[in-house]
Amino acid sequence: MKRQSIYIFLFFFLLLSCSSKEEVDVYTPIPASLKVPEIFQQRLIAPLVPTNNPLIEEGISLGKKLFFDKILSKDNTQSCASCHDPKRAFTDETRFSDGVNGQFGNRNSMPLFNLAWNFDERFMWDGKELSIERQAFAPVRNPIEMHSDWKNVAKKLQDHAEYPTLFKKAFGTTKIDSVLVTKAIAQFERTLISGDSKFDQYLLKKVDLTPEELNGFNIFMDETRGDCFHCHGSDSNPLWTDNKFHNNGLDATFTDLGLGKVTGDPNDNGKFKTPSLRNLKFTAPFMHDGRFATIEEVINHYSEGLKQSSTIDPLMKKVGQGGVQLSDKDKADLKAFLLTLSDNNFVNNPDFQE
Template sequence: MTQKSVYLFLLLLLLISCSSKEENDVYTPTPASLKIPELFQQKIIAPVIPTNNPLTEEGIALGKKLFFDPILSKDNTQSCASCHDPKRAFTDETRFSDGVDGQFGTRNSMPLFNLAWNFDERFMWDGKQLSIERQAFAPVRNPIEMHSKWVDVTKKLQEHAEYPTLFQQAFGISKIDSTLVTKAIAQFERTLISGNSKFDQHLLGKAQLTSEELNGFNVFMDETKGDCFHCHGSNNNPLWTDNKFHNNGLDATFADLGLGAVTGDPNDNGKFKTPSLRNLKFTAPYMHDGRFTTLEEVINHYSEGLKSSPTIDPLMKKVNQGGVQLSSKDKADLKAFLLSLSDNDFVNNPDFQQ
């Protein structure tokens, strides 16, 4: 072998060695799957996970860290968890949450759970955001929330002692941008699954309801009484929401147009997303504007407080009578049933705590 041939052979070996080292250095995140409750597996189809944001252990862990980190806000004082407290089923106790500048919005902070089954992909009270990722993008720039700029947030994350490594582990990229931040947060939020209430256990044959809770469920399902199931699901829909938008007779005229402001269609004015009835024990106040502080007030609204308007939902069949006119006992029993949908394990799950 000539000297030139030896040189070329050694160079080839060096290139192969370097190439192998680079391949070995590539970090492959660990695939993760959702912990789907038994009842969900029986009653509803599997959640759809975006192909461009698959769940990984590293991505979920990064999303959790970001969710609880006030670094996302302008002055490093407010995190996602500031308005979405795990102990309150990822909402808070105030009617309107205040932002970093002390400003208040006009809507109640929505709880966060079972988001992976929102198949129509419209999020927020008015359906403005069309994915969890897009929803996670908005609060950072909102002047009445975190009031920051993404260029400032990503700069802080890039200069942080830990985050570049965590993004490298989760996405194979150490250069941080808003897309990766919101992907990570969305991964964590998809793991927020609530499916172990007393009523869930009852349906699985593992718990017994009281006579009041059973009657409350019957009131809920009875079209001549509560007539609640059309919008809020049933024993065959463990999400306890249809994830659609309705005008439920709160107002005769609208200061907040809801879905109508998003679609521009006047037929959508006054329509808001149906919230899940899970975890009502923890999520007061209620409605899109937090106007009701107790479940009694909510039940009274549907019983005798409905207001007619041009876009009132046809499901509000007794609006001309003010509501469904429940007896005092049926009201109390309905409340007992609704509270049986609360999931203590969810609000105490260490996987969801800071």
């Protein structure tokens, strides 16, 4: 009887030990929220965070690590940050970014910020990706970018010394696949928020603009002069983009169909996503194909370089005259205003650096 009692005691001891171990293995992720700038709180609706990928501290941290890790590429030489440099507002300085094989595409790398306010949920210059998660999925298997495959990437991450534990903390599993990888990267990308430029401070009545900057803003908002605000936002839309697609008079004929190739609708040919005007100080070259090296060249295009085509946007009202025909003084002042949209704190934010 005494021996039987000992066995029963040992049984319950082992049972309690196993239960304690299981409790230790259970990890509860910490919910996170986006740091919404004051000007966005005043003038924009709440950002979009999908219910199937809520923000958690561990997911954001994991996404950041993956964003900067070259393990995602075929030969471990390229990361997301290779084409999306934090110091350049998450784009790069080349017209066409090169991939692991030294190949070049025909598109300029888009900057990454304020993505959680893209309510149309169309990403990339041509709108082919319908969520941030899907946008993060594409470069790994693109032959002119990372040129890998997701099975290989998942295996490398699975065999890594750290990643299985990090995925366990973020998603409750050590089984790594492309869905969880892109969810983590998307969580990090949603935190990339830029809303602290000189013009933001001006709207908050914390600083003044120079006479040149103020005149540039007035030109931007004037339908008879700059007429920029319809596509590129305003003091009421501090995203400085409508997140829509337009043919802005770059070409008379199209070698790149843009949105038209995605939708199959010829009325969409030559239409590309309106980029935000934030951080132009850091994001040259400009346009979907990086054809303009400077802000001056962009202004000259709208002033006297517009080209007529079958799908030209109706907002390009002065295409018949080649553009809005700005004076040299107005061009200089418009540039001065555009530079007030640069957010130095964003490109230097340690939360976004490797």
